[in-house]
Amino acid sequence: MxxxxxxxxxxxxxxxxxxxxxxxxxxxxxxxxxxxxxxxxxxxxxxxxxxxxxxxxxxxxxxxxxxxxxxxxxxxxxxxxxxxxxxxxxxxxxxxxxxxxxxxxxxxxxxxxxxxxxxxxxxxxxxxxxxxxxxxxxxxxxxxxxxxxxxxxxxxxxxxEDLTIGIEKQNRGDYILSAGRSNRDYDFLIHALLGQEHQVRIVCDALPAGRNENIRIYDNVYYEKFFQMIADCYCVVIILKDSEISSGQLVILQAMQFAKPVIVTESKAVMDYISDGQEGFIIPKDEQSLREKIDLLYNDKELYNRMSARARESYEKNFSxxxxxxxxxxxxxxxxxxxxxxxx
The missing domain is CATH 3.40.50.2000 (Glycogen Phosphorylase B;)
Structure with missing residues (x-):
């Protein structure tokens, strides 16, 4: 050493x-x-x-x-x-x-x-x-x-650091991405979105890989492969288990780098990184609120494009x-x- x-x-x-x-x-x-x-x-x-x-x-x-x-x-x-x-x-x-x-x-x-x-x-x-x-x-x-x-x-x-370098750009994919291990409530996410019209992909090595209707779980995706999944997704959703525990910031910033709007459940910590209605949405932890914000992003392209641009701008200005x-x-x-x- x-x-x-x-x-x-x-x-x-x-x-x-x-x-x-x-x-x-x-x-x-x-x-x-x-x-x-x-x-x-x-x-x-x-x-x-x-x-x-x-x-x-x-x-x-x-x-x-x-x-x-x-x-x-x-x-x-x-x-x-x-x-x-x-x-x-x-x-x-x-x-x-x-x-x-x-x-x-x-x-x-x-x-x-x-x-x-x-x-x-x-x-x-x-x-x-x-x-x-x-x-x-x-x-x-x-x-x-x-x-x-x-x-x-x-x-x-x-x-x-800017993780978008060397990653093939795709402006707008068709699936919702959720990722991370610490303090995540994937049971809530799966229950809220199972059987819905949008495809959902979850990246977490603490969950068993598998597929159920519109939800697919990956347990062995890291580095460039993961960054490519962010680049190819439509938006990122983060559901936190305990609002008192600081977590989720890393994935929020990774999403912002790739100009992806973020939907995250309420937590004091995330408010230092995302402003509700600007780079995405901060929502109460209930299934209806989650589905409503997802539908809004998919249906209002002007809002989506504005949030996407704001997300990248915020990363470059505040989180390099x-x-x-x-x-x-x-x-x-x-x-x-x-x-x-x-x-x-």
Whole structure:
């Protein structure tokens, strides 16, 4: 494992268009390098899941062993940052570096095991080994501060590299697309749209592949194949299970990149990414509202075209990788100034 002074750790190898390290280097004046954990995104079978869990334990431990070589650590994969801090706590290590954890998502579980998990997460995020934690909405920041008692959270708008490059463009396909794994309610979606006139395609590796009337489920579609499905769809629908949990932003932005209107159920977090009636619709979680908005998009071509154009425009203006890099760089430099002030 080659460890450098200013390190960004990811679970998978970033694509050529990612460039977050170059953006951060430009904006902070430091040379940032990327170290990936060697994982593949697909989680289609038990073996892949087991490899991922082992990696989440072993890779951060290797970081821990090389911690004296690192001055600044940004964990793009949250579990790398959390487990790194856990090992520092476990071995009562001297604090050697600045650590920022990105893309933090925590869903509180029920029962005694859920209680223990919450205690452990709270101990880690409140430890001296974690300096800053990034979340992707203001409501999410307030929620985690309340349940974990930590003041280290800061909110930023998620940013993505342009995934449309190299994907064959199709202005308007004929099917509805739903995708993602975290906090999705596919039972609701299937019940609402089964037997309806429009074709529906669901991409989720946590569901068994299959077909039932107008609904088809894919459990092994990733990267370019998935991006092509977004390019070929008519619109994107996201049904969230728990409105308190921040999720869905990634697929929302992917849809916006390809100029696809989005229909998403109400959540405080999604309001930072989509305006109702502009890039799509934010709806209450009821089947009639969902079917009405779908019919409206299919029947009102002027509205559809306006939302499509607005979606792409919003991505370019507010949610690029450069925009995310600037937010992270600004936070990092504020923390550096505060740390210098404390030392002086």
């Amino acid at each position: 080659k460890i450098n002074k200013n390190l960004i750790v990811t679970d998978t190898k970033p694509g050529d268009d990612w460039k977050f390290d170059a953006i951060l280097s430009e904006m902070t004046g430091l040379r940032w390098t990327v170290l990936d954990g060697g994982l593949q995104y697909k989680l289609g079978n038990t073996r892949e899941k087991l490899k991922r869990y082992i990696n989440f334990l072993w890779f951060p431990f290797r970081l821990f062993l090389g911690r004296k070589k690192v001055k600044n650590l940004i964990a793009w994969q949250q579990y790398y940052g959390l487990m790194y801090a856990f090992y520092c706590l476990l071995f009562h290590a001297k604090k050697e570096n600045y650590c920022m954890i990105m893309t933090f998502i925590y869903r509180q579980r029920k029962g005694f095991l859920g209680y223990l998990q919450k205690k452990m997460i709270a101990k880690i995020v409140n430890s001296k080994y974690v300096d800053r934690i990034l979340v992707y909405s203001q409501s999410e920041k307030e929620y985690y501060q309340r349940i974990l008692g930590a003041t280290k959270f800061f909110s930023a708008k998620l940013g993505l 990788m450069r925009s995310l890099g600037k937010q992270v760089a600004d936070c990092f430099e504020r923390d550096m100034r505060e740390n210098c002030g404390k030392e002086n």
